[in-house]
Amino acid sequence: MIKRATFGNRGLPYALLLPQVVITLVFFFWPAGQALVQSVLIEDAFGLKTSFAGLANFERVFADESYLKSLRTTAIFTAASCLLSMSVALLLAVMADRIIRGAGAYKTLLIWPYAVAPALAGVLWGFMFNPTIGVVAYVLQAFGINWNYHVDGDQALFLVTLAAAWKQVSYNFIFFLAGLAAIPRSVIEAAAIDGAGPAKRFWTIVFPLLSPTTFFLLVLNIVHLFFDSFGIVHALTSGGPGGATEILVFKVWSDGSRGTDLGGSAAQSVVLMAIVIALTVAQFRYIERRVHY
Amino acid sequence: MVERRPWLGFVSHATLIVGILFICLPLWITFVASTHDEARMFKAPAPLWIGGHLFENYSQVLVKGLGEGANAPPVWPMLVNSLIMAVVIAVGKIAVSILSAFAIVYFRFPFRTGFFWMIFITLMLPVEVRIFPTFKVVADLDMLNSYGGLTVPLIASATATFLFRQFFLTVPEELAEAARIDGAGPMRFFRDILLPLSRTNIAALFVIQFIYGWNQYLWPLIVGTEEKYYTVVMGIARMVNAVDTSPQWNLVMATAMLALIPPVIVVLVMQRLFVKGLVESEK
Numbered sequence: 001m002i003k004r005a006t007f008g009n010r011g012l013p014y015a016l017l018l019p020q021v022v023i024t025l026v027f028f029f030w031p032a033g034q035a036l037v038q039s040v041l042i043e044d045a046f047g048l049k050t051s052f053a054g055l056a057n058f059e060r061v062f063a064d065e066s067y068l069k070s071l072r073t074t075a076i077f078t079a080a081s082c083l084l085s086m087s088v089a090l091l092l093a094v095m096a097d098r099i100i101r102g103a104g105a106y107k108t109l110l111i112w113p114y115a116v117a118p119a120l121a122g123v124l125w126g127f128m129f130n131p132t133i134g135v136v137a138y139v140l141q142a143f144g145i146n147w148n149y150h151v152d153g154d155q156a157l158f159l160v161t162l163a164a165a166w167k168q169v170s171y172n173f174i175f176f177l178a179g180l181a182a183i184p185r186s187v188i189e190a191a192a193i194d195g196a197g198p199a200k201r202f203w204t205i206v207f208p209l210l211s212p213t214t215f216f217l218l219v220l221n222i223v224h225l226f227f228d229s230f231g232i233v234h235a236l237t238s239g240g241p242g243g244a245t246e247i248l249v250f251k252v253w254s255d256g257s258r259g260t261d262l263g264g265s266a267a268q269s270v271v272l273m274a275i276v277i278a279l280t281v282a283q284f285r286y287i288e289r290r291v292h293y
Numbered sequence: 294m295v296e297r298r299p300w301l302g303f304v305s306h307a308t309l310i311v312g313i314l315f316i317c318l319p320l321w322i323t324f325v326a327s328t329h330d331e332a333r334m335f336k337a338p339a340p341l342w343i344g345g346h347l348f349e350n351y352s353q354v355l356v357k358g359l360g361e362g363a364n365a366p367p368v369w370p371m372l373v374n375s376l377i378m379a380v381v382i383a384v385g386k387i388a389v390s391i392l393s394a395f396a397i398v399y400f401r402f403p404f405r406t407g408f409f410w411m412i413f414i415t416l417m418l419p420v421e422v423r424i425f426p427t428f429k430v431v432a433d434l435d436m437l438n439s440y441g442g443l444t445v446p447l448i449a450s451a452t453a454t455f456l457f458r459q460f461f462l463t464v465p466e467e468l469a470e471a472a473r474i475d476g477a478g479p480m481r482f483f484r485d486i487l488l489p490l491s492r493t494n495i496a497a498l499f500v501i502q503f504i505y506g507w508n509q510y511l512w513p514l515i516v517g518t519e520e521k522y523y524t525v526v527m528g529i530a531r532m533v534n535a536v537d538t539s540p541q542w543n544l545v546m547a548t549a550m551l552a553l554i555p556p557v558i559v560v561l562v563m564q565r566l567f568v569k570g571l572v573e574s575e576k
Contacts, residue, residue, distance in 0.1 A: 003462075003469060006401045007479040016396035017408055019389045020449060026434075027446040028415050031426030038426075092312045095305040102306070108561060109313045111568075112320075115556035117508035117526045123533055123549050124319040127326065127339070127542065135322055138338030169316065171571075178572050192296055227419040231510040235530045249421050253511065256425045265425065272422045 032273065038266035057267040066243060067251065067268070074247040077161050078225045085165040086217060089172030090210075094202065096173075097180040107177070114170040119231030125163035126236045149237070153244025156237045160245045163236060164229050171224070172217055179213030180206070212286070219283045223276065248272060320553075327351070327547035334542045350547040359532060359544055368548050371525040374517075375507050376555070378443050378524055382506030383499050385448040391491065394457035395483055399469065409458075415451045420512055428515055438519045447505075447512065453498055456573060460494050461487070497570030500563045504556045525552040 042053035061067050096106050113121070128136045131148040140147040149155040183206060191201045230249050233239060239246040239254055246254070252272060256265040322339065329344035358367040396402075397409050420427060427446055436442030464487065472482040513524045523531075529552055532545050560567050 002397075002401060002405070003399055003466060007399055007469075007473070007482070009400065009479055010402070012479060013396040013400035013402045013405075016392045016400075020393040020412060020454065021408065023389065023445065023449040024412060024415055027427055027430060028418070028423075028449060029411075031423045031430050032418070034426040034429070035423055088312065088315075092309060095308045095312075098305045099302060099309070106309045106313065108564060110309075110316055111564070112557050112560055113316060114567075114571075115504050115508075115560040116553050117510060117556075119510045119526055119530050120508075120549055120553050121319075123529060123545070124323050126533070127546065128319055128322055130339075130542075133334065133337045133339050133542065135338045135341065166316070166319070174568055174571055178568075198298070198301060223419075227421045230421050231508075231526075231530075234510070235533060252422070253424060269423055269426070273418060276418055276422060 035266045035269045035273070038262055039270045040263075042263050053263065057263040058271070061264055061267045061271070064264075066246075069243065070246050070248055070251045073157065073243075073245065074226070077157060077164070077229070077245075077247055078222055080161045081164040081168065081225050081229075082218065082221045084161070085168035086172050086214070086221065088165070089169045090176050090214075092169070093173050093176035093180055094206070096177060110173050111170045113167055114174070116167065117231060118164075118167060118228050119235040121163050121167045122160075122232040122235030125159060125166065129159050151241055153241050156241055156245045160229070160233055160236055163232050164225055167232070168221060168224060172221070175213055175217055176210070179210050183209050215286060216283070219279055219286070223279055226272075226275070323546045323549055326542055327544075327550050329543050331541055331543055339542070346543065350543050351551070354544050354547045354551065359541055366520050366523065366528070368525060368528070368551055370521075371523045371528045372551060372555075374443075374522060375524040375526065375552075377440060378509065378513070379503045379506035379556075381440065381444040382447050382509075383502035385444060386450040386453050386502050387495055387498055389448055390450050390453035391457050391488075391495070394454050394461055395487065397454075398458055398461040399479065399482075412449075412451050412454050415449060420447060424511060424515070431516060437516055438522050440522070442516045443509075443513055443522060443524075444506075447509065450502070453502070456494065456498065457491065459573075460491060464490060493566070493569070494573075496563070497566045497573065499570075500559055500567045501570040503559055507556045528552075 039057050040053055040055070041050045042056060092110060096103055096110070099106075116124070126134075128134050129147070129149060131137050131141075131150060137147045146152075147155060149159050187205055187209075188201055191205055196204065226247075227249050229247060230253065233245050233247055233250045237245045239250050248268070249272065252265060252268045255261065255268065322341075325340050325343055326334070327350055328347040329340050330346045330350075333340060333344065354368045355372075356367055356369060393408075393412065397405060431437060431442050431446060434442075436445070468486055469482060472486060477485070508526055509524065510526050510530070513522070514527045514530070517523060517527070525548070529545065529548050532548060
C-alpha cells in the first residue's frame with residue numbers, strides 16, 4: 001500500500017532505506033545464506049577440504065538420537081508451557097475483566113514479569129527450587145519428595161517449563177485483556193437477559209469470540225518459547241542433567257560452540273529457520289483472514 | 294458487569310490474589326534473600342522475611358562484585374553497559390525503521406515492494422537461530438568486544454518498520470497534499486508533521502525495545518567476552534555458575550534485583566505506553 005500523494009524524489013527513498021537495508025543484508029541475509037551454504041557442505045576430518053554433500057547433513061541430524069530427543073523435549077516443553085501460561089492468563093484476564101474495584105492494581109501486579117529477562121527468570125526459579133536452600137524445594141522435601149533438579153531429568157524439565165510459563169503469563173494476560181475488551185458488551189448482556197449464567201456465557205460467547213486472540217497467542221507463544229527460552233535453560237540447567245532440558249535452540253548453540261561439526265550445526269540452524277518461517281506464514285495467513293471479515 | 298453476583302465477585306478477587314501470589318513470589322524470595330548475610334545462606338530453607346543487610350549487600354555488589362576468584366566483577370559498570378545497550382538498540386531501531394517506513398509509504402520508486410518484503414521476511418527470525426553465522430560475520434568485521442558489535446546487529450527491526458508503516462497509512466492524505474501545496478519538501482514534511490504525529494508510537498516502541506535490549510543474553514554472552522563489555526543480565530549467569538563453589542546467594546540475588554529493577558520500573562511507570570506498544574507492535 002502507498003499514499004496517493006507521494007513525493008517525487010529519485011535518490012531520497014533509497015537513502016532513507018539505506019541503514020535498514022545495510023543492517024539487514026550484513027547481519028541477516030549474509031549469515032542466513034552462509035548457514036544455508038554450510039548446511040549442504042561437508043568437511044573432511046582435518047578441516048582441509050570441503051565438498052558438496054547434498055542433504056547428507058540433514059540426514060545425519062535427523063538420524064542422530066540426541067537430536068530426536070531434543071525435538072521431543074522441545075515439543076513437551078513448548079506444549080506444557082504454552083498450555084499452562086495461556087490457561088492461567090485467560091483465567092486471570094477473565095477475572096480481571098469482571099471486577100471494577102482494584103482492577104488497575106491487579107493488572108499492574110500481573111504484568112511486570114514481562115520485563116524480566118528469561119535468564120533472570122531462570123535464576124529466580126532456580127533459587128526457589130534449589131535443592132539445598134530453596135524455599136519450595138524445602139516444602140517438597142518435607143512432603144517426602146526427593147527433589148533435586150540437578151540430578152533428576154524430569155524434575156529439571158518441569159522446573160524449566162514452570163519458569164517459562166511464569167514468564168509468559170503476563171504477556172498472554174495483556175493480550176487476553178485486550179481481546180476481552182474488544183467483545184461487545186451488548187452480546188453478553190443479551191445472553192444474560194436470555195438467562196445464560198456466567199459460565200454458559202463464557203463458553204458459548206466469550207471463548208469463541210476470543211479465538212482469534214487465542215490462535216494469535218498460540219503462534220507467538222511457540223515462537224517465544226522456542227527461542228527466548230534459551231536464557232532460562234542456560235541459566236537454570238545448562239541443558240542437563242544428561243540433556244534432559246536440551247531444547248532445540250540450546251542444542252544449536254551447544255553443538256555449535258563445540259565447533260566440531262560445522263555442517264551439522266548449520267543444518268540444525270536451517271531446520272530452526274524453517275520452523276520459524278512456517279510459523280510466520282501461519283501467522284500471516286491468520287492476519288490476512290482477519291482483515292477480510 | 295452484567296449482573297450483580299456478590300459470590301462471583303468474591304471468587305474473582307480470590308483468584309486474582311492467588312494469581313498475584315504465584316506471579317510475585319519469586320520476586321519476594323529474591324528480594325528477601327538479598328537482604329541477609331552470607332551465614333544465613335547456609336541454613337535451609339532460604340529466609341521468607343527481610344533481614345538487616347540490604348545496604349551492605351547492594352553496595353558490595355555494586356562497587357566490589359562477588360570477591361576474588363569468583364569471575365564476578367562489580368555490577369555498577371555492567372549496569373552502565375546494559376543501559377548503553379538498551380538505549381542504543383531502542384533509539385537505533387526506532388530511527389532506522391521510521392526512516393524506512395517513511396520511504397516505503399510516501400515514495401514511489403523501483404523495487405519498493407521488493408524492499409518491503411526484504412525487511413518483512415526478517416520479522417520473526419531471532420538472533421538465537423542464526424547465532425553462529427552472525428557471530429562469524431561480526432568477528433570478520435572485527436566488531437567483537439565493542440559497543441557496535443553488541444548493538445548494531447540487533448538494530449534491524451521488521452516489527453518497528455511494520456508498526457510505523459501501519460501508522461503512516463492511517464495519517465490523512467490531506468496532510469501530505471497540503472504540505473506539498475505549501476511547498477514543503479519530503480524531509481520538511483517528515484520533520485514538522487509526521488514526526489510529531491508519531492510521538493506516542495515512538496514512546497511506546499521505545500519502552501518495548503528498551504526491554505528487549507536490556508534483556509539480551511546470548512548475544513552479549515558471545516560477543517562481549519571482555520569484562521569491560523559485560524552486561525548485567527549475562528553477568529548474573531556467570532555469577533550463578535561461580536556460586537556453585539561458594540554459595541553467596543545473598544549477593545547473587547542482590548545483583549538479580551539490580552538487573553531486573555530498571556526494566557520493571559520502565560514497564561510500571563509507562564504502563565499505558567507499554568501495553569499499547571506491545572499490543573500494536575505484535576499484531
